[in-house]
Amino acid sequence: MIKVNDVSMRFLMANDNISSIKEFVTAFLKRKLKFKEFWALEHVSFDVNKGEVVGIIGRNGAGKSTTLKIISGILKPTQGNVERYGNIVPMLELGSGFDMDLSGKENVFLNGAILGYSKEFLESKYDEILEFSELGDFIYSPIRNYSSGMLMRLAFSIATVVEPEILIVDEILAVGDESFQHKSKDRMLELMSGGTTVLFVSHSMEQIREMCDRVVWLEGGTVKMFGPTAEVCDAYDISGPDSRRR
Numbered sequence: 141m142i143k144v145n146d147v148s149m150r151f152l153m154a155n156d157n158i159s160s161i162k163e164f165v166t167a168f169l170k171r172k173l174k175f176k177e178f179w180a181l182e183h184v185s186f187d188v189n190k191g192e193v194v195g196i197i198g199r200n201g202a203g204k205s206t207t208l209k210i211i212s213g214i215l216k217p218t219q220g221n222v223e224r225y226g227n228i229v230p231m232l233e234l235g236s237g238f239d240m241d242l243s244g245k246e247n248v249f250l251n252g253a254i255l256g257y258s259k260e261f262l263e264s265k266y267d268e269i270l271e272f273s274e275l276g277d278f279i280y281s282p283i284r285n286y287s288s289g290m291l292m293r294l295a296f297s298i299a300t301v302v303e304p305e306i307l308i309v310d311e312i313l314a315v316g317d318e319s320f321q322h323k324s325k326d327r328m329l330e331l332m333s334g335g336t337t338v339l340f341v342s343h344s345m346e347q348i349r350e351m352c353d354r355v356v357w358l359e360g361g362t363v364k365m366f367g368p369t370a371e372v373c374d375a376y377d378i379s380g381p382d383s384r385r386r
């Protein structure tokens with residue numbers, strides 16, 4: 141379903157002590173801007189089978205979000221490639237395709253279209269999306285009037301009610317208030333048991349142990365371990381915080 145083949149990702153960072161855009165542009169035009177290379181991922185390979193739930197763990201800066209962005213096609217890897225089979229819904233930048241001047245309802249169709257769904261399909265799912273989001277009559281208001289929790293609820297509802305084949309999630313279960321978090325977790329579990337392939341990042345080992353079939357442990361941009369959940373989580377837990385430092 142997803143095959144990550146020997147993926148490496150290099151970022152270039154401005155090396156100089158530049159404190160404003162003006163300084164940056166001047167240095168750039170004078171060709172005085174120096175860049176430092178940083179490899180966020182090196183030779184990362186793993187695969188996710190159809191219907192499988194795979195978790196990515198690792199300490200801050202290990203390369204988890206970068207891996208998800210590459211798999212979702214948001215970033216292009218410097219080396220290597222990713223093979224994907226099936227329609228992917230990346231819940232990485234939830235609501236990033238939203239238009240603040242349009243109503244919630246209009247955004248359902250806009251965001252759905254961005255995710256590749258037809259108008260007819262979205263019409264058939266609209267009531268369910270509205271009900272899940274609990275927005276009531278707010279669905280007719282411009283979303284600039286929404287609270288951040290309401291925006292997240294709408295984005296999560298669109299992303300999950302359409303039953304994607306592959307769901308890519310970065311710490312999603314913190315969406316909305318406690319009762320919505322509960323509901324979104326149940327929804328994720330329902331999708332997982334319903335055959336949706338899921339790849340997700342979490343800092344909660346409890347969540348990872350509960351939900352995943354296999355786990356990728358990233359450390360310093362490389363795969364430290366990839367295998368069955370209990371095996372990888374046990375090894376990660378006993379590795380201690382010090383050995384996880386780069």
Ligand SMILES: Nc1ncnc2c1ncn2[C@@H]1O[C@H](COP(=O)(O)OP(=O)(O)OP(=O)(O)O)[C@@H](O)[C@H]1O
Pocket residue numbers: 151152153178180198199200201202203204205206207
């Ligand atoms: N656009 C970028 N430009 C430069 N460096 C970047 C960029 N994006 C990420 N990095 C660097 O790549 C490394 C991996 O970042 P990433 O966000 O993938 O880590 P992570 O494992 O998701 O961390 P966290 O657990 O803190 O979310 C970090 O050192 C980060 O600073």
